[in-house]
Amino acid sequence: EEQEEDMQRELRCFLRHITERLYLDRRFKTFTKPVDTVQVPDYLQVIKQPMDLSSLLTNIDKHKYITVNEFVRDADLIWNNALTYNPDSATLDRKIRHRAHALKDALHAIIREHLDPEFEKACEAMKERR
Numbered sequence: 001e002e003q004e005e006d007m008q009r010e011l012r013c014f015l016r017h018i019t020e021r022l023y024l025d026r027r028f029k030t031f032t033k034p035v036d037t038v039q040v041p042d043y044l045q046v047i048k049q050p051m052d053l054s055s056l057l058t059n060i061d062k063h064k065y066i067t068v069n070e071f072v073r074d075a076d077l078i079w080n081n082a083l084t085y086n087p088d089s090a091t092l093d094r095k096i097r098h099r100a101h102a103l104k105d106a107l108h109a110i111i112r113e114h115l116d117p118e119f120e121k122a123c124e125a126m127k128e129r130r
């Protein structure tokens with residue numbers, strides 16, 4: 001009903017704010033768009049669930065997420081995939097792993113800084129009702 005729609009609109013605004021903060025951070029430029037499988041032909045053999053910041057925004061607009069936790073599960077794919085695909089001691093792998101860890105910490109710090117636990121509880125309760 002009405003207040004559920006209001007809550008979901010507030011959730012989408014919250015999730016866009018988080019995603020846009022990360023999108024604007026130059027350290028995470030490599031995570032803003034889907035990995036280019038032409039440049040990286042073996043990527044989809046290794047990574048089964050690709051994710052990136054622009055895809056998160058698209059998913060938000062398509063009302064894919066009705067709780068913050070559902071959003072975090074997809075957002076965590078971005079940095080986890082980068083760690084999985086970049087295990088080597090080579091300089092490029094190491095550089096991408098450092099950016100992946102920075103993305104993980106920035107994501108969870110922004111959420112902790114802005115998320116009202118009562119709001120997330122209300123979203124989870126709504127999910128149970130559906």
Ligand SMILES: CC(=O)c1nc(NC(=O)[C@H]2CNCCN2)sc1-c1cc(O)cc(O)c1
Nearest residue numbers: 030031035036039040082085086088093096
């Ligand atoms: C984000 C990411 O996970 C990524 N990792 C890479 N690692 C490598 O190429 C390492 C893997 N280990 C062996 C030595 N090469 S390239 C790459 C990438 C990211 C883009 O946004 C676009 C794109 O074309 C490629």
